[in-house]
Amino acid sequence: MKRLTFVFALLVLLNGCQLGPVTHPAPTVAQIGSDLNCTSGDHGFEDGQAGWGFCYPATWQYLERVANPVDAGPTHLDILLSITDVPCVPGTPIAGESPRPVCQTNAGLFGLMVISTYDRAGATDLTGWMQANLKPAPAPGQPIQWGDATEAQQLADGRRIALTPHHVVVMELRFNKDGLDLESAMSTRLGTWKFLY
Numbered sequence: 385m386k387r388l389t390f391v392f393a394l395l396v397l398l399n400g401c402q403l404g405p406v407t408h409p410a411p412t413v414a415q416i417g418s419d420l421n422c423t424s425g426d427h428g429f430e431d432g433q434a435g436w437g438f439c440y441p442a443t444w445q446y447l448e449r450v451a452n453p454v455d456a457g458p459t460h461l462d463i464l465l466s467i468t469d470v471p472c473v474p475g476t477p478i479a480g481e482s483p484r485p486v487c488q489t490n491a492g493l494f495g496l497m498v499i500s501t502y503d504r505a506g507a508t509d510l511t512g513w514m515q516a517n518l519k520p521a522p523a524p525g526q527p528i529q530w531g532d533a534t535e536a537q538q539l540a541d542g543r544r545i546a547l548t549p550h551h552v553v554v555m556e557l558r559f560n561k562d563g564l565d566l567e568s569a570m571s572t573r574l575g576t577w578k579f580l581y
Contacts, residue, residue, distance in 0.1 A: 420578055432580065434461055434501040435551055438531070439576035441569055443471040459503035469493045469564050495559035495566040502552045510535045510547040517552075531577025542567070548579035 420428035422439035429446075430437030440446075444467050451462040472487035507513035515521045525537035525545070533546035533553075544555045557566040 420576060422576060426573070426576075429465075430578075430580075431463060434463060434499070434553075435548070435580045436499075436501070436531075436553055437578050437580065438570075439573050440467075441469070443469050444569075445470050459505070461501045463499045463501070465497040465499070467495050467497060467564060467566065490564070493562075493564035495557065495564035497566060497570070498556045498558065500554040500556075502554070504547065504550050504552055507547070507552070510537060510545060510552070513547065513552055514545065528574070530574045532579055533577070544574075546577075546579065551579070553579065 420430065420437050420439055422428045425442050426439040427442050427444075428437060428439050446468070447466040449464045449466070451464060452460065469490055469492070470487075471491055472485040475483040475486045477483040502517065504513065505517070507516065511524050514524075522539050522541070525539040528536050528538050528544065530536035530544060530546045533548055536544065536546040538544050542557065546553045546555075555570070557570060559566050
């Protein structure tokens with residue numbers, strides 16, 4: 385029995401003392417938005433696969449889902465961000481009780497942001513790309529400045545569309561009248577967008 389205990393202890397020691405370099409898998413999530421210049425109180429979100437990034441309010445929490453529409457092939461990527469606003473701060477501790485968070489009235493409001501990335505496919509202008517790729521093709525929208533996009537428009541239905549060096553990006557903000565006002569938050573942050581390629 386002593387010999388068995390000795391062998392077990394030796395195995396535990398040898399297992400803990402590995403020789404040579406120890407490799408760990410690389411993190412699958414990069415430092416999100418580290419190269420964006422967000423103002424104080426904002427966080428950065430960047431998707432290297434889609435080729436863009438932007439700043440958003442620090443009180444937002446999001447769940448990200450990626451979808452490739454079945455009929456769109458590999459040249460179309462949809463990223464859905466389910467956003468909840470959580471503007472709460474720790475409360476003042478009361479003797480004998482745990483501190484309760486203090487939240488603003490809009491805490492828990494929800495909205496959905498859909499950002500679609502398409503291959504530019506050699507298009508020379510945004511209107512030409514829309515006519516060739518969006519069915520039915522929308523009427524040309526109001527020209528806007530959107531980050532470092534080559535060309536951008538806001539369409540009559542509220543969607544924003546940008547032509548970048550290699551892609552076309554469409555942003556659709558979905559919320560109801562009692563939900564999170566994504567339009568106010570994102571329209572003031574269009575300048576923070578960086579189209580990486």
